[in-house]
Amino acid sequence: MVRLSLHTPKTESTVKAATHSNPFSVSFKNSISPDFQMLKKDIFERQHVESNVKNTSLLNKISVISAKMNNKFKGISFNGVRNNMETMSNKAKTSFSGLVSKISSLFRKENKVEELKTQPVAALKEMLTNAVSSRAAQSM
Amino acid sequence: MYKVEDIIQALGEHEDSTAVTVLEEIGTNSSDEYVRKLTAEALAKRNSHESLRIILINSGKGIHDLNNTVSDAVVSTLKSLEDKEEALRILEDTISLHSDEMVKRRAKEVKAILLSLN
Numbered sequence: 001m002v003r004l005s006l007h008t009p010k011t012e013s014t015v016k017a018a019t020h021s022n023p024f025s026v027s028f029k030n031s032i033s034p035d036f037q038m039l040k041k042d043i044f045e046r047q048h049v050e051s052n053v054k055n056t057s058l059l060n061k062i063s064v065i066s067a068k069m070n071n072k073f074k075g076i077s078f079n080g081v082r083n084n085m086e087t088m089s090n091k092a093k094t095s096f097s098g099l100v101s102k103i104s105s106l107f108r109k110e111n112k113v114e115e116l117k118t119q120p121v122a123a124l125k126e127m128l129t130n131a132v133s134s135r136a137a138q139s140m
Numbered sequence: 141m142y143k144v145e146d147i148i149q150a151l152g153e154h155e156d157s158t159a160v161t162v163l164e165e166i167g168t169n170s171s172d173e174y175v176r177k178l179t180a181e182a183l184a185k186r187n188s189h190e191s192l193r194i195i196l197i198n199s200g201k202g203i204h205d206l207n208n209t210v211s212d213a214v215v216s217t218l219k220s221l222e223d224k225e226e227a228l229r230i231l232e233d234t235i236s237l238h239s240d241e242m243v244k245r246r247a248k249e250v251k252a253i254l255l256s257l258n
Contacts (some may be wrong), residue, residue, distance in 0.1 A: 109146065116142060116150030124151050125162045131144040132166060132175055139172075 145178060152182025155188065164194050168201045176201075179208045184217040189226055196230045196250075199243050203250050215250055224254050 116124065148167060151159040160183065167179025180202045183191040195202020195214055203218075205211045218227055231254070234247040 049251060054258070111154070112142065112146045113149050116146055117154055119150070121151070121154060121156045121159045121162055124147055124154070124159065125166065128147045128151065128162065128166050131142065131147055132170055132172060134141075135144060135172055135175070 181217045182212040225230045
């Protein structure tokens with residue numbers, strides 16, 4: 001099992017969002033950015049996020065983004081960044097929101113794929129046929 | 141409507157093995173190179189005997205696709221597999237048993253690439 005962790009042992013105050021129960025168990029209660037709200041919704045609606053995400057490619061992507069967050073906001077806690085968004089430079093704000101947004105989007109994609117995997121293959125075959133035809137029609 | 145990317149990924153990860161047949165039938169035979177690329181990558185990621193056979197031994201498919209974007213993407217996905225044993229086994233069989241020299245040559249190249257990573 002790959003465990004997501006934004007925590008690096010070097011700096012206690014580094015962006016961190018991983019605990020034993022949930023890899024993103026940071027409190028988003030007072031989120032001020034729509035991105036955070038979205039992330040909260042996506043993550044907390046997935047009750048079994050850690051046990052259900054078997055897609056290692058998704059986990060790897062999130063790890064890469066997490067590492068970027070660590071590098072960009074070294075020495076500042078996740079809550080610190082969130083609570084001080086208003087005082088942050090626009091560049092830093094955009095960067096942080098962008099990274100959060102990317103993680104959020106990965107979760108949304110994962111949700112869609114998980115939903116599709118519950119469909120019978122025959123239904124997916126029809127969907128794929130239609131999607132391919134639609135692409136062909138658009139390119140004409 | 142779902143995106144073609146999500147449908148192909150779902151089929152690639154589907155627990156029903158007949159999903160592989162659908163990917164072969166619709167995806168690998170598509171005239172759309174993007175669909176062929178996504179399909180071949182999904183089959184490589186599935187990393188089962190049936191899915192790998194499609195992209196490793198069939199002329200014009202997977203690593204043998206005439207479009208470099210498609211064939212390179214498959215090789216890249218194969219390189220990223222943690223367990224490459226099945227892929228290497230099929231490539232070895234292809235090299236020794238396939239009747240098409242072009243297919244044999246490409247299989248040899250890809251096998252060398254995968255072995256160079258070990």
